[in-house]
Amino acid sequence: MNEQEKSDGIKRVIPARYNRLMTDPLLREIVSGLDGVAEALAAKQQANVLFDELGTPPPDYAREAAGFIGSGKVDKDWIGRVAKDELAKLVRAEQRKHVSDLINGCLTQLDSIAEYSVDDVLAELDTRLQELVQPLYAAGEKLTGVDTPTDAIRRGLTEEWRLFADAAIEYAKIRAAQKIAVSVAPEEFKDRGQSAACEDPHANSSVIANIAEVWESWNTPPQAELAWSDNDEGDRVARWVRPRVEAPWPVQTDEFLLWCIRNDAELRVPDLGQM
Structure with a gap:
């Protein structure tokens, strides 16, 4: 201080x-x-x-x-x-x-x-997250075979998709608040759950409690590969690089939430001891 x-x-x-x-x-x-x-x-x-x-x-x-x-x-x-x-x-x-x-x-x-009071704040954020996610299960069942807003419009399921779109806005607020709350905690609690293989912010055990079940290789970096390129002198040089790992879920938040519902991914806001 x-x-x-x-x-x-x-x-x-x-x-x-x-x-x-x-x-x-x-x-x-x-x-x-x-x-x-x-x-x-x-x-x-x-x-x-x-x-x-x-x-x-x-x-x-x-x-x-x-x-x-x-x-x-x-x-x-x-x-x-x-x-x-x-x-x-x-x-x-x-x-x-x-x-x-x-x-x-x-x-x-x-x-x-x-x-x-960081744990108290995180607990309240988790309560709000669970309240946000709960109504999505029923809507997700109606959206069987629907993966995008365009599909929802074509199938006449815009109201069901709207639930996910609205939830995505509130979900982003909760995650932003979670990040700030953790930032005031001691240094050892920061970024502990992030995947070593994927940079996607959702590839984090602090985001998905059972991430190892819904994506087995979530924390296993791929084997490095030899890549060739030209340096500033025009010579060919080799270096080892790791391929970029893409998460199995969509990028858009509303589509990500639907993916979580379908794959039984347990979204959470853990307290500091659970991170």
């Missing part, structure tokens, strides 16, 4: 993990409902009001004294004002410090909640 110094010299904590989660609309909704978030935000808002009400420190009376020298006249009440305002300045500085510490405490709490 970093700090940022404001123009008035006050340092503010930057809740990087919390801020990262709040960049995503779906995560913003979920994180706002986590235990302690509403309370920390309310306390922070009230502390900000207090801080603003304290205002800035009083002016420097040394300048006023310099004016007396130039004019030859000293205001009798000047030294009294100095004493009063200097005392007020000390009190106000302490008040601002303690209110600033309160604000930083709220920001620290928000960041701590973000750090230690």
Whole structure:
């Protein structure tokens, strides 16, 4: 967690993990409902009001004294004002410090909640994913023999396909939120489930729980092959390359979801311990 110094010299904590989660609309909704978030935000808002009400420190009376020298006249009440305002300045500085510490405490709490609630966030994303997928099974049965939107239109099954098209939009939001949520977790949890053979983002055990059942070779890189090419000098050179591995499912998300339904692929959002 970093700090940022404001123009008035006050340092503010930057809740990087919390801020990262709040960049995503779906995560913003979920994180706002986590235990302690509403309370920390309310306390922070009230502390900000207090801080603003304290205002800035009083002016420097040394300048006023310099004016007396130039004019030859000293205001009798000047030294009294100095004493009063200097005392007020000390009190106000302490008040601002303690209110600033309160604000930083709220920001620290928000960041701590973000750090230690990743599993809670992922669990909520998984719940939403399962609710999204469940209605697709019945629609998938009606789409037997249909693989594309064009096929659906030709067969008069546009409503059934629309379920998959709409689900694809929400599915993309869930996966985007999952990626951000995992990004605030410790480094060892990132990209652990990605296939060593295929770059397709769905070729990941964090996406399909039973991926080894629906695609046996999902994590087995193919044998490298010898490829010849010309270098900058025009000489023929050889190098070993691995052939690109294509996933067995379609590229389009709606068609991918239909493929998963037909092949009993178990879509999921795992918690950190399951990754």
